[in-house]
Amino acid sequence: MPEFLRLQSLTEQLLSAARRAGADQADAVAVSAAAVSVDVRAGKLEHAERAEGVEIGLRVLLGGRQACVSASDHSERTIEDMAARAVAMAREAPVDDNLGLAEPDQLTLDTDSSRLDLYDHESEPTPEQLQDAALRAEAAALQVEGISRIESASSSHSRRQMWISATNGFSAGLGRSGHGLSTIAITGEGTGMERDWAGESRAHLSDMPEAEEIGRLAGLRTIERRGAKKPPTGSFPILYDERVASGLIGHLVSAANGAAVARGASWLRDALGEQVLPDGFDLIEQPHLPRMGSSRIFDAEGLPTSERALVSGGTLQGWTLDLATGRKLGMPSTASAMRGTGSPPSPGVTNLALTPGEKSREELIRDMGRGLIVTSMLGSSINSTTGDYSRGASGFWVENGQITHAINECTIAGNLREMLLRLTAANDVRDWRAMRVPSLLVEGMTVAGE
CATH class of the missing domain: 3.30.2290.10 (PmbA/TldD superfamily)
Incomplete structure (x- = not known):
């Protein structure tokens, strides 16, 4: 059979x-x-x-x-x-x-x-x-x-x-x-x-x-990581390399999940219709992309999927909902139900694309002057209710707009609501990613190093 x-x-x-x-x-x-x-x-x-x-x-x-x-x-x-x-x-x-x-x-x-x-x-x-x-x-x-x-x-x-x-x-x-x-x-x-x-x-x-x-x-x-050392402590711009930038946007996506909103455990719970990214930024879900592993034409509850904007022009458009969370919040499902064999449906996203910027990664590095490029994240402490953010990181130090050496053993911190409003995007978005997010520059984050 x-x-x-x-x-x-x-x-x-x-x-x-x-x-x-x-x-x-x-x-x-x-x-x-x-x-x-x-x-x-x-x-x-x-x-x-x-x-x-x-x-x-x-x-x-x-x-x-x-x-x-x-x-x-x-x-x-x-x-x-x-x-x-x-x-x-x-x-x-x-x-x-x-x-x-x-x-x-x-x-x-x-x-x-x-x-x-x-x-x-x-x-x-x-x-x-x-x-x-x-x-x-x-x-x-x-x-x-x-x-x-x-x-x-x-x-x-x-x-x-x-x-x-x-x-x-x-x-x-x-x-x-x-x-x-x-x-x-x-x-x-x-x-x-x-x-x-x-x-x-x-x-x-x-x-x-x-x-x-x-x-x-x-x-x-x-090889680029040879001679890594701790960066100085202070407030600096941080460039999230495209390898890890999707994780930063992933925190926004998680906070816009209807299950978290319904529990009151989201730092975006009161932000519907408000600015969550800078003007000009769209975050679009594209569930029908061919040959992409997470694409789907129907969700786990049998509803038809379609392209939708989570964020348009920087403004939060809606939550990610399955039937049950939609009913709790008085909204229709966004056809976002996912499930396994041993659990009920819950909301989740498929392919996401963030609006890229006009400048190259190298131009953003030059413009940042002195700061940190993050290429790897280690552990995390995220307060789901307040958006307070602290993560271990490693990457490269920048002086006078030039990469000088690799760095390790540092912690970067800020508040996600504030960080996401201070983004500048590069134009280096890559294909074949479930989250197509370019490198992202965030101004004024706290770095704890030496």
């Missing part, structure tokens, strides 16, 4: 069992996944792993209550037991009148995801081919003068097929594939040791860069 038909059959069995057990409403998920990863070191295979299986999940709703159960066994006995257990759990759960499936007229009429081209139908790479790619990346990194050794070079492939069905009539599937390659290189020894990395991932193998390109980039980035 083709895989999608098998997964669809499993979800239908789960829904039938839920009805027999007494559920008012139910939705079911069946996921077939396989992943292979290979790690090499010193020119030899160090670790290889393969995981494969089918998981099923069931959510039942009963009188404003819900419960979720999941299993890796999908025998008839297990399915009947899951349904009985879920209904018993739901009867003990607290009542939430915001829970419930989508109305039939809310459901998407387009469930064919093939136009998104998310699944690589070419032959899966063999473990030997994965090992060869990792070895080539490792060798390329070692060819960079000054690299002492490679901590790891890893290559991976995965495939995932999912089917979702619900008692409101929704039934659809989606398949995704993934290819990844990364390398971590080391320079120096003992207390003078520094490391950096490079890695890429794509839905299609044909879109991946060459292994040698990734390995060499890891080596070059690592």
Whole structure:
């Protein structure tokens, strides 16, 4: 039986069992996944792993209550037991009148995801081919003068097929594939040791860069970190390199998540319709980009997705909502529901793009005069209610508009609401990123170093 038909059959069995057990409403998920990863070191295979299986999940709703159960066994006995257990759990759960499936007229009429081209139908790479790619990346990194050794070079492939069905009539599937390659290189020894990395991932193998390109980039980035030391303490401009700038915007995205807003645990909870980025900045969700791993034409509750602006002209346009959080906040869902087999839907985003600037990264460095370029973040302390921000960082020091040396062991701090209003964007946004965010300059942050 083709895989999608098998997964669809499993979800239908789960829904039938839920009805027999007494559920008012139910939705079911069946996921077939396989992943292979290979790690090499010193020119030899160090670790290889393969995981494969089918998981099923069931959510039942009963009188404003819900419960979720999941299993890796999908025998008839297990399915009947899951349904009985879920209904018993739901009867003990607290009542939430915001829970419930989508109305039939809310459901998407387009469930064919093939136009998104998310699944690589070419032959899966063999473990030997994965090992060869990792070895080539490792060798390329070692060819960079000054690299002492490679901590790891890893290559991976995965495939995932999912089917979702619900008692409101929704039934659809989606398949995704993934290819990844990364390398971590080391320079120096003992207390003078520094490391950096490079890695890429794509839905299609044909879109991946060459292994040698990734390995060499890891080596070059690592060499740049030689002689790193602590920066001075004070207030300085900070340039978030495009490698980490998406994390800064990610804090805004998290604060605009309806689940956090509904709990009152968001520093943006009172900012709807207010300025959160400088004039001219848009933050757009693009769920229909082809060959991008997080694209989707429907969400986990069967609603049709579409492009939307989280921020337009610097102004916050709305929250990221699934059905339940939308009902709590008195707003329609933004078709943002995501879920796994063992959890209910929750809001999440797909592909995001931030408006790039006109100046190059080099021009921003020149204009900042004296300050810090951050290329790596270490740990975090973010107050979700106030937006107070403190993170460990490493990168490069800038004097007179020129990079002088690498820095490490410092902490940068500020308040996210204020930081995001002082952004200047570079024009170095890169393709093939789920968050397409350029390097971002933030004025007047606190640096704690020497």
